[in-house]
Amino acid sequence: MTHSFILAPDSFKESMTAKEAVTAMSKGIRHVFPDAIIHQIPLADGGEGTLDVISEHADYEKVTRQVMGPFCDEVVSAIFLYNQKNKTAILELAQTSGLELVAKAKHTPLTTTTFGTGQCVLEAVKLGAKKIILAVGGSATHDLGFGILQACGVRFFTKQHVQLPNGQLDLSKIATWNSDTIDSSIRDLEVIVASDVENPLYGIQGAAQVFAKQKGATANEILQLEKETIRLAQTFNQKNKHDLQTAGMGAAGGILFGLSLVNERCRRISGIDWVLDEVNLERYVTKETIVFTGEGKIDCQTEQGKVIAGVIQRLATYQVPIVAFGGSVEKDLDLQGITACFSITPTPISLKEALRDGADNLTYTVEQVCRILA
Numbered sequence: 001m002t003h004s005f006i007l008a009p010d011s012f013k014e015s016m017t018a019k020e021a022v023t024a025m026s027k028g029i030r031h032v033f034p035d036a037i038i039h040q041i042p043l044a045d046g047g048e049g050t051l052d053v054i055s056e057h058a059d060y061e062k063v064t065r066q067v068m069g070p071f072c073d074e075v076v077s078a079i080f081l082y083n084q085k086n087k088t089a090i091l092e093l094a095q096t097s098g099l100e101l102v103a104k105a106k107h108t109p110l111t112t113t114t115f116g117t118g119q120c121v122l123e124a125v126k127l128g129a130k131k132i133i134l135a136v137g138g139s140a141t142h143d144l145g146f147g148i149l150q151a152c153g154v155r156f157f158t159k160q161h162v163q164l165p166n167g168q169l170d171l172s173k174i175a176t177w178n179s180d181t182i183d184s185s186i187r188d189l190e191v192i193v194a195s196d197v198e199n200p201l202y203g204i205q206g207a208a209q210v211f212a213k214q215k216g217a218t219a220n221e222i223l224q225l226e227k228e229t230i231r232l233a234q235t236f237n238q239k240n241k242h243d244l245q246t247a248g249m250g251a252a253g254g255i256l257f258g259l260s261l262v263n264e265r266c267r268r269i270s271g272i273d274w275v276l277d278e279v280n281l282e283r284y285v286t287k288e289t290i291v292f293t294g295e296g297k298i299d300c301q302t303e304q305g306k307v308i309a310g311v312i313q314r315l316a317t318y319q320v321p322i323v324a325f326g327g328s329v330e331k332d333l334d335l336q337g338i339t340a341c342f343s344i345t346p347t348p349i350s351l352k353e354a355l356r357d358g359a360d361n362l363t364y365t366v367e368q369v370c371r372i373l374a
Contacts, residue, residue: 004039006290009292024362028365028366044135045306067115068116069116071111112143121186200244273314285318291322292325308335
């Protein structure tokens with residue numbers, strides 16, 4: 001019998017990319033089943049690595065541009081994908097405004113900006129894009145997407161009617177804006193935000209109170225961000241009348257809110273569902289298939305729109321075994337649809353060692369699971 005495997009993990013944060021994870025898994029399988037059929041399908045849910053995943057399976061050209069980074073005094077080399085035939089560009093916010101671009105000592109969402117992401121939007125439009133898909137996971141920002149709007153021509157002013165400089169949008173200083181100066185093509189774009197975050201714009205489950213801490217905000221800064229988010233939302237939403245408690249408004253520091261102020265066609269889709277559609281995961285399934293998936297930490301949040309949850313839902317009707325591997329696995333976790341779940345980290349071991357040796361540990365654990373199947 002020839003064994004058939006689908007390898008569909010997310011990245012193992014700070015240890016392995018998704019592509020490195022499937023390589024490590026393949027190595028473990030080959031130690032036991034040298035002739036196995038292996039389909040390597042690294043995944044992402046709209047965060048870091050999304051462009052790499054999509055470019056492996058779809059016909060997009062890689063475009064590189066020099067744009068503003070998370071801080072106004074930095075320049076980064078950002079990549080986005082463009083398909084000339086269907087006039088679609090795929091942008092990854094993490095490329096320009098991502099947390100991984102920010103040194104831990106500088107972590108603070110009070111001063112980071114999405115301006116560079118807006119520059120990429122404009123560059124895509126120059127190429128002829130009529131549709132923008134923006135993957136927003138891994139954001140270092142909480143600027144309500146105003147940085148993107150500023151890059152696209154919107155002007156923001158203080159109470160004294162002083163225009164705020166590009167990339168320097170302290171929310172507490174914003175009093176008014178002029179959106180008439182926006183690049184006219186932006187209003188006509190089809191803008192899709194790919195995210196599995198269900199949080200509203202503000203409140204206990206909102207952008208600031210749930211996500212700002214992991215972006216480096218102190219307790220006082222979180223309160224400040226919450227206050228300014230509410231104030232600006234009420235100020236700028238008077239005309240548009242968006243439901244600010246809509247699921248997903250809180251993603252990436254409120255980016256959907258800002259975009260929806262200038263583009264009536266802006267909408268949100270599930271990041272993992274979109275990626276799974278692009279890679280067409282189901283085409284590799286047979287009745288003999290065994291699925292290996294995984295991510296850095298498997299816990300109660302795994303069921304909330306992450307890669308593993310997406311794989312489970314997508315393959316539910318096929319009734320194939322799905323085995324999950326994690327750098328750490330929460331005790332007594334019961335994931336519906338998972339056949340078995342394994343931690344790849346031997347104990348006792350330091351976090352530094354676990355991250356450093358993640359690929360080797362994954363290979364070893366996969367090999368041991370395969371020996372059970374042999």
